[in-house]
Amino acid sequence: MLDEIFSPQFVQLSLPPILIGALAAIACALPGNFLVLRRQALIGDAISHVVLPGIVVAFLLTGRVSTWPMMIGATVAALVAAILIEAIRRVGRMEPGAAMGVVFTALFAFGVLLLEQSGSRNVHLDVEHALYGNLESLIWLDANGWGSLFDARALAGLPPELPRLAIVAALIATATALFWRPLAISTFDESYAQSIGLPTRLIAFALVAAAAVAAVAAFEAVGSIIVIAMFVCPPAAARLMTDRLGAQVAWSLLFAVISAVAGYVIAGYGPLWFGLPDAVSAAGMIATISGVILAAACLWGPRRLGAGSAA
Amino acid sequence: MTATATAREGVFASDPDSRPGPLVVSGLTVSYGRAPALIGVDLAIAPGSMTAIVGPNGAGKSTLLKAVIGVAPVVAGDIRVFGETLARVRDRVAYVPQRASVDWDFPARVIDVVTMGLYRELGPFGFVRRRHREAAMAHLDRVGMADFAQRQIGQLSGGQQQRVFLARALAQKADLYLLDEPLAGVDAATERAVVAVLHGLRAEGACIVAVHHDLATLRDYFDHVALINRRLVAQGPTAETLTAENLQRTYGGLLAGTQIGRIEIAYAARER
Numbered sequence: 196m197l198d199e200i201f202s203p204q205f206v207q208l209s210l211p212p213i214l215i216g217a218l219a220a221i222a223c224a225l226p227g228n229f230l231v232l233r234r235q236a237l238i239g240d241a242i243s244h245v246v247l248p249g250i251v252v253a254f255l256l257t258g259r260v261s262t263w264p265m266m267i268g269a270t271v272a273a274l275v276a277a278i279l280i281e282a283i284r285r286v287g288r289m290e291p292g293a294a295m296g297v298v299f300t301a302l303f304a305f306g307v308l309l310l311e312q313s314g315s316r317n318v319h320l321d322v323e324h325a326l327y328g329n330l331e332s333l334i335w336l337d338a339n340g341w342g343s344l345f346d347a348r349a350l351a352g353l354p355p356e357l358p359r360l361a362i363v364a365a366l367i368a369t370a371t372a373l374f375w376r377p378l379a380i381s382t383f384d385e386s387y388a389q390s391i392g393l394p395t396r397l398i399a400f401a402l403v404a405a406a407a408v409a410a411v412a413a414f415e416a417v418g419s420i421i422v423i424a425m426f427v428c429p430p431a432a433a434r435l436m437t438d439r440l441g442a443q444v445a446w447s448l449l450f451a452v453i454s455a456v457a458g459y460v461i462a463g464y465g466p467l468w469f470g471l472p473d474a475v476s477a478a479g480m481i482a483t484i485s486g487v488i489l490a491a492a493c494l495w496g497p498r499r500l501g502a503g504s505a506a
Numbered sequence: 507m508t509a510t511a512t513a514r515e516g517v518f519a520s521d522p523d524s525r526p527g528p529l530v531v532s533g534l535t536v537s538y539g540r541a542p543a544l545i546g547v548d549l550a551i552a553p554g555s556m557t558a559i560v561g562p563n564g565a566g567k568s569t570l571l572k573a574v575i576g577v578a579p580v581v582a583g584d585i586r587v588f589g590e591t592l593a594r595v596r597d598r599v600a601y602v603p604q605r606a607s608v609d610w611d612f613p614a615r616v617i618d619v620v621t622m623g624l625y626r627e628l629g630p631f632g633f634v635r636r637r638h639r640e641a642a643m644a645h646l647d648r649v650g651m652a653d654f655a656q657r658q659i660g661q662l663s664g665g666q667q668q669r670v671f672l673a674r675a676l677a678q679k680a681d682l683y684l685l686d687e688p689l690a691g692v693d694a695a696t697e698r699a700v701v702a703v704l705h706g707l708r709a710e711g712a713c714i715v716a717v718h719h720d721l722a723t724l725r726d727y728f729d730h731v732a733l734i735n736r737r738l739v740a741q742g743p744t745a746e747t748l749t750a751e752n753l754q755r756t757y758g759g760l761l762a763g764t765q766i767g768r769i770e771i772a773y774a775a776r777e778r
Contacts, residue, residue, distance in 0.1 A: 387603050
């Protein structure tokens with residue numbers, strides 16, 4: 196195993212996807228903590244469905260498959276969905292889960308219709324790609340060992356998803372740290388937060404917007420399965436480990452990174468250890484690992500329901 | 507009697523020569539959609555008083571408090587807090603929501619919740635220093651919860667949770683306290699502790715407005731009462747306002763005549 200880590204192939208083939216997976220997991224798990232506490236965990240699911248019409252519209256407007264217009268289209272679609280969900284919840288007085296369900300199904304269906312009617316289905320926008328991403332293909336051909344990390348020319352050849360996700364993860368982490376206190380107060384007790392003058396609607400919207408940006412950035416690189424899993428599983432498992440919000444967020448980040456790294460390694464090398472010829476889907480394995488961590492936390496977490504009162 | 511009393515107090519409160527009243531509500535109509543939750547409510551809270559908001563379920567008691575803190579959708583009317591709009595005097599107002607309005611499974615300890623009360627002082631970025639922690643502990647001590655500072659809030663009983671909410675409000679060092687059902691479903695020890703703290707605040711010159719549902723304890727705890735059922739039915743000193751006629755008008759057929767009779771007999775017996 197150690198030999199593998201020091202081989203040039205590892206830096207070329209495995210390091211970029213592992214880093215990208217970990218950054219995507221961090222970017223999604225951070226807002227996921229607050230979404231889960233607000234009982235809005237489903238919004239990650241909603242956003243990753245809504246991305247489809249956004250991408251199609253961006254393609255129709257620009258006429259080509261390129262990253263930035265599609266990212267922008269997807270983000271706009273996610274924000275439109277967030278506004279629609281809020282509007283339906285307030286105007287229709289609907290339970291949030293139902294409002295999300297209505298919006299993301301309708302927009303996803305609209306995306307499918309657009310895709311069919313516009314002729315853009317001939318373009319490479321297939322469902323499998325959307326679900327599993329293409330983590331294994333995010334390789335760094337310019338690298339020839341760990342030394343390449345200090346080689347400007349080789350660094351220029353990094354898969355663009357890596358710096359993009361690094362920026363998004365850094366932005367979300369900074370925003371979470373800066374607005375920690377208002378975010379925590381308004382998540383715990385919204386009417387109290389309003390009484391002390393916090394802009395609770397703006398905070399709620401900013402949180403969904405951050406989730407949307409994280410989902411869109413991660414979606415393209417790692418697929419929607421990881422996005423949905425990372426919004427929910429690490430925060431939910433972390434909640435069972437501690438009774439403090441700060442510690443919960445720290446645990447969730449740890450679980451997110453463990454899922455990404457272990458998931459990728461097990462998917463890539465695991466079958467070989469058992470003498471099987473092919474690797475399995477990294478995205479699927481990462482999501483599975485996060486689910487296994489959640490299950491373990493449910494069974495043995497020190498703060499699972501019923502365990503807390505004994506302490 | 508009530509109408510004239512309201513008008514007189516209202517004029518008194520807006521008299522430029524005297525200090526403005528802690529809370530003056532005029533013509534307040536609130537609506538969440540179809541039927542208004544409150545219609546044309548006039549209310550003037552006397553300085554240094556402890557007022558109970560009383561009325562049947564759905565009468566708009568919580569809505570009244572929410573309108574004051576700017577959460578409920580106000581359709582018409584005017585609300586003045588210490589003669590100003592809320593935004594200018596927010597530091598002088600503390601609100602205690604209903605205990606059931608939050609998820610107590612939230613990952614926070616008792617001390618974390620009380621520290622939220624220091625937000626106006628700390629701001630979004632302020633560092634929680636030793637004196638802040640000590641202040642939070644002192645407020646917890648005042649409600650008899652200092653020993654529970656490190657407990658997860660979900661492990662507390664309902665009454666203990668209520669006291670934590672009160673401690674958080676104390677941390678705001680307000681002049682006007684608005685409490686939504688602070689005595690609903692709490693144990694006897696908590697009821698004593700909460701009432702003692704509220705009476706202490708009143709003695710320090712603060713003004714208290716609380717939604718209250720227990721008619722039997724009303725006269726013992728509160729010096730003023732406002733009876734509402736979407737509209738203001740009556741307001742004034744408890745002894746004069748809490749009459750069988752006013753209760754009947756507030757509760758309509760909901761409160762059987764015998765119940766009111768029983769409460770009256772209980773009061774009469776106590777006063778003798």
